[in-house]
Amino acid sequence: MNRSGANQGRISWRFLLLILVLAFAGTCTWFWRDFTRFGATxxxxxxxxxxxxxxxxxxxxxxxxxxxxxxxxxxxxxxxxxxxxxxxxxxxxxxxxxxxxxxxxxxxxxxxxxxxxxMQRNVTIVDGWTFRDVLQALSKADKLKHDAEGLDDAAIMRKIGAPDEKPEGQFLPETYAYVKGDSDLDVLRRAHEAMTRTLATLWAQRASDLPLAKPYDALILASIVEKETGRADERARVAGVFIRRLQKNMLLQTDPSVIYGMGTSYTGSIHKSDLTNDTPYNTYTRLGLPPTPIAMPGKPAIEAALHPAAGDALYFVARGDGTHVFAATLQEQNKNVACYQLKHCP
CATH class of the missing domain: 3.30.1490.480 (Endolytic murein transglycosylase)
Structure with a gap:
């Protein structure tokens, strides 16, 4: 082979090698771009x-x-x-x-x-719910195990580490996150612990000279306040009324407690006969606080019960628009009832 042919052969191999290198580099570049696109797409x-x-x-x-x-x-x-x-x-x-x-x-x-x-999901305990309401909401929560199903109240409280406690009022209204595999008992345990911590903290900061012997009494009163009004500007005033009635040894005469004591017989309205039918929760026939809370009080209601507003009001009646009118005397209260309940305003 002459020198010219040898040079041409070397050039051909070099060209082929260059083509292969460029092809490999192009393939690598394409692959890396495609892989990067995959990770970010x-x-x-x-x-x-x-x-x-x-x-x-x-x-x-x-x-x-x-x-x-x-x-x-x-x-x-x-x-x-x-x-x-x-x-x-x-x-x-x-x-x-x-x-x-x-x-x-x-x-x-x-x-x-x-x-x-x-993945987390949420379930909310709403201020003013009863324990039955809480259980119903938990039973409908998606991907939550229903270990409390079929258990009575006492068994549920034992399962969450609170034996001998009544469940009503014991679970802090709040939104709780859970993951698949958690059970309704897990949520209840956390809600109970949250209420225990909250109540202990607020009890330590309570106003002086309250006619409440223990934190549980505050929980009971807070549950009544919770059911009586949903207005932030009225909670402390409502609590003040009940605190003064307790101090004066007066009947609390709160309808929500009577309704709670009626249980399933309550159909949406309360009658005079219901107010005279004695039950442990009838605050028209029994002095003092009812034996247990009547609902789940939120933190604002507990704060109101422990820091009631000062004043002389001993009565209040609903106006019908979500607010209440307060009175210091029975005569004034009767006029307010006639006006706002019976629509006989002067």
Whole structure:
């Protein structure tokens, strides 16, 4: 072979090598861009509220298979594995239920799984609810185990670590977060502990010379205040009325307590015969506080019971618009009742 042919051969091989290097570089560049796009591209989420439930012991391969089977991803398992390795989370993914919201990317989902940021749901205990209302709300809570179902009140209180306590009024109205696998007893235990802490704190800060012997008395009074008014500007005034009646050894004469004592026989209206029918909760026939709270009082109602407004009012009556008119004498109260209840205003 002459020198010219040899040079041409070397040029051809160099050109071919250059083509191969460029092709390899182009392929690597395409692959890296495609892989980067995969990690930052949102998963296929059809609607709000979707989730993926990863069972204990599920392998990484099975997690990816589940994502693909549920239509959340069409990318190759290799990309998922490479992304997990790059993030340093392969082998560190936690079991649990994870929210899959519109816009979430593979990188975000893997980060959530690595940090154990499982999906949380909320259930709310509303101020003024009874214990029956609370149980009903818990029974309807999505993905919450219903371990309290079929248990009586005493058994429930034993289960949450509060034996010998009556449940009414003992659970702080608040919104509680829970995750799949939690039970209604878990929520009740947390709500009971929250009420115990709140009541202890507020009791320590109470006004002086209250006719309340113990924190439970404050809880009972607060539950009455809670049911009598939902207005923030009236709670302390209503509490003041009842505090003064207790100090003067007067009957409390509060309808919500009578209604609570009527139980299922209450159909939406209260009659004169109900006020004379003696029950432990009839504050028209029995002196002092009823034996238990009549509802779940919120923190503002407890604060009002422990810091009642000063004054001379011993009575109040509803105006019909959510507010009340207060009176210091029975004569004045009777006039107010005639005006606002019987519509016989002068």
């Amino acid at each position: 949102p998963l296929h989420v059809a609607a709000q509220g979707e989730s993926i439930d990863i069972g204990r012991g599920t392998s990484f391969k099975d997690i990816v298979h589940q994502l693909r089977a549920e239509g959340l991803s069409t990318s190759t398992p290799f990309y998922w594995r490479l992304l997990a390795e790059r993030m340093g989370v392969a082998g560190r993914l936690h079991a649990g239920e994870y929210a899959v919201v519109p816009g979430i990317t593979p990188s975000q989902l893997l980060a959530n799984m690595a940090q154990g940021k499982v």
